[in-house]
Amino acid sequence: MLAGKSYQKPLQGWPAVEDLYVFISVARHEGFGRAALELGQSPSYISKRIAILEKQLDTRLFLRSNRAIRLTPEGEKALEGALQVLHEMDGFLQNFQQWRGELSGELTVGCSFGFGQEYLSSAISAFIHQHPRLNIKLMLSDREFDLLQSGTDIEICVGDDLNPAYIARKLIANRRILCASADYLSRAGTPQSLDDLIHHSCLMINERGNSFGNWALTDGSQQVLCRLNSHYASNSGKVILNWALHSHGIALRSAWDVAPYLASGQLVQLLPEWYQEANIWAVYTQRASESQRIKAFIDFLAGYFNQQSLPPKGDRL
Numbered sequence: 001m002l003a004g005k006s007y008q009k010p011l012q013g014w015p016a017v018e019d020l021y022v023f024i025s026v027a028r029h030e031g032f033g034r035a036a037l038e039l040g041q042s043p044s045y046i047s048k049r050i051a052i053l054e055k056q057l058d059t060r061l062f063l064r065s066n067r068a069i070r071l072t073p074e075g076e077k078a079l080e081g082a083l084q085v086l087h088e089m090d091g092f093l094q095n096f097q098q099w100r101g102e103l104s105g106e107l108t109v110g111c112s113f114g115f116g117q118e119y120l121s122s123a124i125s126a127f128i129h130q131h132p133r134l135n136i137k138l139m140l141s142d143r144e145f146d147l148l149q150s151g152t153d154i155e156i157c158v159g160d161d162l163n164p165a166y167i168a169r170k171l172i173a174n175r176r177i178l179c180a181s182a183d184y185l186s187r188a189g190t191p192q193s194l195d196d197l198i199h200h201s202c203l204m205i206n207e208r209g210n211s212f213g214n215w216a217l218t219d220g221s222q223q224v225l226c227r228l229n230s231h232y233a234s235n236s237g238k239v240i241l242n243w244a245l246h247s248h249g250i251a252l253r254s255a256w257d258v259a260p261y262l263a264s265g266q267l268v269q270l271l272p273e274w275y276q277e278a279n280i281w282a283v284y285t286q287r288a289s290e291s292q293r294i295k296a297f298i299d300f301l302a303g304y305f306n307q308q309s310l311p312p313k314g315d316r317l
Helices: 017-029 030-037 041-055 073-099 113-130 182-190 194-199 238-245 257-263 292-307
Strands: 062-064 069-071 105-111 134-140 154-158 167-172 175-180 201-206 214-218 221-227 251-253 269-270 280-284
Touching: 017 030, 017 041, 017 073, 030 041, 030 214, 030 221, 069 175, 113 134, 113 154, 113 257, 113 292, 154 292, 167 292, 175 257, 182 194, 182 269, 194 221, 201 238, 214 280, 238 257, 251 257, 280 292
Parallel strands: 105 134, 105 154, 201 251
Antiparallel strands: 062 069, 154 280, 167 280, 175 251, 175 269, 214 221
């Protein structure tokens, strides 16, 4: 008896939660191979679980061809239901674990390579020590994450060009600043104004859909779009920093990225009144905002980065 009513298990049995995860992953990736990679299983295992789920539901979920697979109309409806079931299951587990003072489950975090490797990986390591029951996946890419399609719960972004469809919380203030090596400046001269930048080699980065060929800078009261002269460009911030250190030109990089080189004298800040806002943000969906573990993770990161003084005290701009 349950709540005064008789309880009877459905004849076909309930689908396993694992099979729903497999189904959602296959639907998202439109293929067994990529779903297998995401879940750390073999394609044959994925195919077997989908076959079991189709038998339990007594319906065909996918239309298969040599090139791709796609959801049947019944599959579309099943996907909607599977997402709702897992969302409610997640809420049940979180409420129960919160009552016990625990966090567990899955958490997928996206970030750029530079910030992810340099800072976020250490922050997540500290978070893991506090919540060892959580399964955390950190995905690094210099392309913007589609939170809904990629299955990413939260993205940690550097820069204020954010997708308005998502919720964003600022974790810590940060700026991109102009800098170059002393050797480059002795050879090419030190710019005294933004107009002088056109006469210099400006090291351009083209990543995450950023505009290419100019820098949008501010002095806190006005915004200026600088026209630039560039012979060297890359889609990697680490490459741009390396070129600046080797005296190939002027770079616009985050304060957290160049702080140690400014302190050592390997780089010199230029036109310090001009900068580009590049704050550190936690970006997530409305559904993710209801997750206790995501809320706990964001609160932890905000405290961690401010406690760690990112960038270091004395170099923060």
